[in-house]
Amino acid sequence: MKIELVINQTKKNLEIQPGETLLETLRANGYTGVKYGCGSGDCGACMVLMNDEPVNSCQILTASVAGESITTIEGVGTMDKPHPVQEELVKAGAIQCGYCTPGIVLSAVALLNRNPHPTDEEIKKAIDSHLCRCTGYVKIIEGIKNASERL
Amino acid sequence: MLPKGCNMESKKPTTDLKTVGFSVNKIDALSLSTGRAQFTDDFSAPNTAHIKLLYSPHAHAKIKSLDTSEALKIPGVIDIIHHGNVPAILHTTAGQGYPEPSPYDTLMFDSTMRFVGDRVAAVLAETPEIAEAAVSKIKVEYEILPALLDFEKATDDDAPKIHPEKGKGYLIGAPYFPEKNIAAKILIDVGNLEQGLKESDFTFTETFYSHYGSHSALEPHAAFSYLDERNRLIIVSTTQVPFHTRRICSHLLQIPIRQIRVIKPRIGGGFGAKQEVFIDYIAGMFTLRTGRPAKLVLTREEVFVSSRTRHPMRVTVQAGVQKDGTIHAIALNALMNTGAYGAHALTVLSNAGSKVLPLINKAPHQRFNGTTVYTNLPVAGAYRGYGATQGYFPLGQMMDIIARKLGIDVLDLYRKNAIRNGETSPIFEKLGEGKEGVEQIIESCGLDECIDRGAREIGWSGKRNKKIRNGAKVRGVGMACMMQGSSIPRVDMGAAYMKMNEDGSFNLQIGATDIGTGSDTILGQIAAETLCVGIDDILVTSSDTDFTPFDVGAYASSTTYLSGEAVRKCAEKIRLQILGVAAEMSRMPVESLTMKEKMVFYKGGKLSFEEICHYAMYTANQFQIQASESHFTTASPPPFAAHFAEVEIDIETGDIRVVKYVAAADCGQPINPKLVEGQIEGAVVNGISWTLTEEFLFNEKGKLTNPNFGRYKLYSAADLPDIKTIVVPTWEPTGPYGAKSVAEIGINGPAPAIANAIFDAIGVRLHSLPFTAEKVFQALKESAR
Numbered sequence: 001m002k003i004e005l006v007i008n009q010t011k012k013n014l015e016i017q018p019g020e021t022l023l024e025t026l027r028a029n030g031y032t033g034v035k036y037g038c039g040s041g042d043c044g045a046c047m048v049l050m051n052d053e054p055v056n057s058c059q060i061l062t063a064s065v066a067g068e069s070i071t072t073i074e075g076v077g078t079m080d081k082p083h084p085v086q087e088e089l090v091k092a093g094a095i096q097c098g099y100c101t102p103g104i105v106l107s108a109v110a111l112l113n114r115n116p117h118p119t120d121e122e123i124k125k126a127i128d129s130h131l132c133r134c135t136g137y138v139k140i141i142e143g144i145k146n147a148s149e150r151l
Numbered sequence: 152m153l154p155k156g157c158n159m160e161s162k163k164p165t166t167d168l169k170t171v172g173f174s175v176n177k178i179d180a181l182s183l184s185t186g187r188a189q190f191t192d193d194f195s196a197p198n199t200a201h202i203k204l205l206y207s208p209h210a211h212a213k214i215k216s217l218d219t220s221e222a223l224k225i226p227g228v229i230d231i232i233h234h235g236n237v238p239a240i241l242h243t244t245a246g247q248g249y250p251e252p253s254p255y256d257t258l259m260f261d262s263t264m265r266f267v268g269d270r271v272a273a274v275l276a277e278t279p280e281i282a283e284a285a286v287s288k289i290k291v292e293y294e295i296l297p298a299l300l301d302f303e304k305a306t307d308d309d310a311p312k313i314h315p316e317k318g319k320g321y322l323i324g325a326p327y328f329p330e331k332n333i334a335a336k337i338l339i340d341v342g343n344l345e346q347g348l349k350e351s352d353f354t355f356t357e358t359f360y361s362h363y364g365s366h367s368a369l370e371p372h373a374a375f376s377y378l379d380e381r382n383r384l385i386i387v388s389t390t391q392v393p394f395h396t397r398r399i400c401s402h403l404l405q406i407p408i409r410q411i412r413v414i415k416p417r418i419g420g421g422f423g424a425k426q427e428v429f430i431d432y433i434a435g436m437f438t439l440r441t442g443r444p445a446k447l448v449l450t451r452e453e454v455f456v457s458s459r460t461r462h463p464m465r466v467t468v469q470a471g472v473q474k475d476g477t478i479h480a481i482a483l484n485a486l487m488n489t490g491a492y493g494a495h496a497l498t499v500l501s502n503a504g505s506k507v508l509p510l511i512n513k514a515p516h517q518r519f520n521g522t523t524v525y526t527n528l529p530v531a532g533a534y535r536g537y538g539a540t541q542g543y544f545p546l547g548q549m550m551d552i553i554a555r556k557l558g559i560d561v562l563d564l565y566r567k568n569a570i571r572n573g574e575t576s577p578i579f580e581k582l583g584e585g586k587e588g589v590e591q592i593i594e595s596c597g598l599d600e601c602i603d604r605g606a607r608e609i610g611w612s613g614k615r616n617k618k619i620r621n622g623a624k625v626r627g628v629g630m631a632c633m634m635q636g637s638s639i640p641r642v643d644m645g646a647a648y649m650k651m652n653e654d655g656s657f658n659l660q661i662g663a664t665d666i667g668t669g670s671d672t673i674l675g676q677i678a679a680e681t682l683c684v685g686i687d688d689i690l691v692t693s694s695d696t697d698f699t700p701f702d703v704g705a706y707a708s709s710t711t712y713l714s715g716e717a718v719r720k721c722a723e724k725i726r727l728q729i730l731g732v733a734a735e736m737s738r739m740p741v742e743s744l745t746m747k748e749k750m751v752f753y754k755g756g757k758l759s760f761e762e763i764c765h766y767a768m769y770t771a772n773q774f775q776i777q778a779s780e781s782h783f784t785t786a787s788p789p790p791f792a793a794h795f796a797e798v799e800i801d802i803e804t805g806d807i808r809v810v811k812y813v814a815a816a817d818c819g820q821p822i823n824p825k826l827v828e829g830q831i832e833g834a835v836v837n838g839i840s841w842t843l844t845e846e847f848l849f850n851e852k853g854k855l856t857n858p859n860f861g862r863y864k865l866y867s868a869a870d871l872p873d874i875k876t877i878v879v880p881t882w883e884p885t886g887p888y889g890a891k892s893v894a895e896i897g898i899n900g901p902a903p904a905i906a907n908a909i910f911d912a913i914g915v916r917l918h919s920l921p922f923t924a925e926k927v928f929q930a931l932k933e934s935a936r
């Protein structure tokens with residue numbers, strides 16, 4: 001079946017299978033910054049923004065979100081023009097394997113959009129739905145904090 | 152005599168470092184944070200077919216019949232492989248150096264199923280969905296066999312036998328008794344334990360249990376294979392060991408090594424899980440059989456059920472101690488569960504002794520007595536800490552027990568008995584990894600400083616034995632000391648190749664395997680330091696078996712220390728070549744030249760690296776400035792650490808919370824301090840999580856009942872205690888720019904430190920992991936009785 005989605009502010013007409021998750025649709029269409037970590041809504045590696053709210057794309061059927069606006073990591077910043085969150089995570093040493101990073105960046109961007117100066121507790125809460133096995137979260141929290149100070 | 156310049160003195164402590172010792176940004180971090188970096192599943196090729204596996208639902212069974220005819224009829228199914236149509240080649244999935252010190256007891260597909268999750272067959276189909284549908288149509292008839300699910304009963308006479316045929320055993324000829332379910336056996340004696348215990352004022356015996364654990368690297372295992380234009384098999388793999396993967400695939404697929412190229416792209420964490428080679432050859436087999444690109448990506452559930460875990464271990468510690476706190480005799484008696492197959496069965500066991508006993512090096516009487524047994528449970532493998540974690544859990548608690556009995560501060564007990572600079576341990580020589588070890592004298596040790604600074608940071612003297620109470624909540628502090636190693640001496644080898652480009656940049660090619668650790672960056676920093684350039688001038692390519700030299704891979708805390716020294720030596724050769732060309736250009740003696748900031752200075756002038764490289768390439772006596780180097784070691788200098796935990800326990804519910812955690816570590820000269828801290832923090836949080844919330848739950852048939860992150864609870868950000876990392880710099884003369892390892896040591900602390908803190912709070916000694924609220928509550932109830 002065909003479906004229309006707005007991905008990173010561009011209208012896209014995509015061919016999908018019924019029963020396909022948004023994670024599968026995005027990855028199949030080249031948005032490979034969206035990652036599979038668990039498929040059960042427990043890790044946040046597949047996080048995207050839907051109408052600016054973080055959602056686990058593995059838990060969403062693509063067919064059910066026709067017409068919605070999706071932001072993936074590819075729509076946040078580029079190597080030449082990274083978002084302050086991306087830059088500050090790099091500087092803080094918050095990126096080890098980086099598999100969790102795209103999802104965390106999106107959650108952090110959503111947090112800072114609605115609350116530009118969060119406390120440590122608010123940052124922890126905002127990224128609590130993400131698992132990161134490499135960093136122990138310490139430097140991720142630091143990086144997001146540093147980004148908030150730049151905004 | 153060598154010319155002077157920046158950091159010629161790599162073998163002596165120096166304050167004049169330009170890149171080493173600085174937290175430069177990880178070179179792949181920006182591409183990772185923007186989603187540009189490619190992981191295995193991000194690779195694709197036209198016409199890629201997809202693989203799904205069928206797993207045994209039984210812990211122990213024989214396949215009586217296997218019928219794929221219905222499955223093959225499904226449109227889109229391309230091929231199915233199983234024990235009936237692939238060669239039966241015994242091997243080990245442990246990605247270790249050759250010959251591997253693990254028993255050859257595994258087949259690609261077997262007709263005997265030895266755990267719930269053992270693989271029965273694999274389907275190749277046009278889509279993952281079709282493959283999945285076909286898997287459910289394969290008909291298998293099993294003869295169910297009695298299962299061995301209690302590893303403490305494994306050597307009973309009437310226990311079911313998991314590998315009754317001897318198979319090939321160990322290529323290295325290590326003791327192996329599968330007829331008794333024994334996968335490995337070690338007995339090392341120093342002095343005379345019985346006599347030592349007799350001579351001691353006090354003796355202690357306690358038994359502790361470490362449990363299963365999932366590495367839970369966020370990226371699941373994946374492999375993608377295809378044939379290139381010359382029909383060579385290319386395997387893109389989530390591997391920590393690309394060269395071992397190539398070798399093992401060559402063996403299993405029965406094609407020469409030259410026909411295989413293994414590429415390691417970005418890897419989403421490993422922690423030992425990806426030191427196992429168990430899916431790459433399945434993808435490769437399908438590609439060889441069908442010519443199709445083939446992709447296998449495990450689901451999270453498959454990772455839990457069918458990949459690898461931490462080896463559970465029971466350890467009985469015996470100690471003999473004099474009144475003044477001198478430890479006179481110490482023994483670790485270990486029983487380790489390797490699950491259905493013996494991956495790392497010998498070496499994880501040996502490390503529970505070889506990385507642990509040397510900490511208490513002065514005891515004249517020591518023993519390590521270990522046995523590894525098979526069971527019908529998930530297969531264990533390499534996991535960060537690698538046996539040392541399971542050894543420090545008992546040792547760290549025993550130290551606390553001894554100190555309390557003697558009425559001395561446990562910090563003083565460590566200060567009195569722990570190994571120091573200039574000292575050795577008889578264990579170093581007697582016990583290595585799967586064979587005898589290598590004698591070594593400690594040349595760098597910051598343990599005292601780790602203890603002092605950690606104690607200050609946690610507020611030890613104000614909190615220890617104080618049982619500070621707030622309503623139903625009571626606090627306590629505990630600590631533990633530990634060491635690890637840096638690479639496997641006389642076993643591991645890493646190599647590097649470098650060449651110079653006209654703009655004064657350098658390509659650095661290394662077999663070393665960055666799995667998220669930052670080794671590409673650290674090795675780049677070492678090269679940059681040696682060549683007086685910035686990190687941006689080092690172009691790092693790693694882990695491609697066609698284009699980079701050999702390296703054993705990412706394990707045994709080896710990369711910084713071992714591959715780093717290969718890189719330093721290689722860069723040093725390049726440096727001498729540059730100076731040689733500069734001498735020719737300037738007509739000045741080499742000894743009079745100085746290298747600094749991408750320039751060579753001589754009396755009266757200077758030459759830029761650009762000019763030097765252009766001269767070498769285009770002007771006279773032309774040659775490519777290039778070099779290669781290899782490194783192996785005869786030592787494995789341990790990093791040291793002291794960890795401190797403060798816990799708060801609700802005595803009405805058993806709820807336990809880590810309030811503060813302090814990890815002080817000596818890893819020699821940190822090459823990149825932020826990455827060092829990151830290694831420690833990641834290991835500590837993994838360790839706390841394993842200690843408190845992570846648990847494999849099995850039903851009575853041996854089936855894992857919580858194979859998902861919903862019910863296998865990893866620590867997340869909101870669970871975090873206040874974590875303080877203290878890096879205590881020392882200088883290791885045998886390491887590159889004074890560096891030792893740091894990757895694994897941090898995971899050894901949380902279990903004993905938290906256990907000791909629990910005792911400090913509530914006076915209850917917990918002997919078995921994990922420390923769930925129910926367990927603490929039960930223990931409180933029992934102690935009240």
Ligand code: FES
Nearest residue numbers: 037038039044058
């Ligand atoms: S993959 Fe969606 S939450 Fe883990």
Ligand code: FES
Nearest residue numbers: 097098100132134
């Ligand atoms: S950096 Fe590896 S999972 Fe977060």
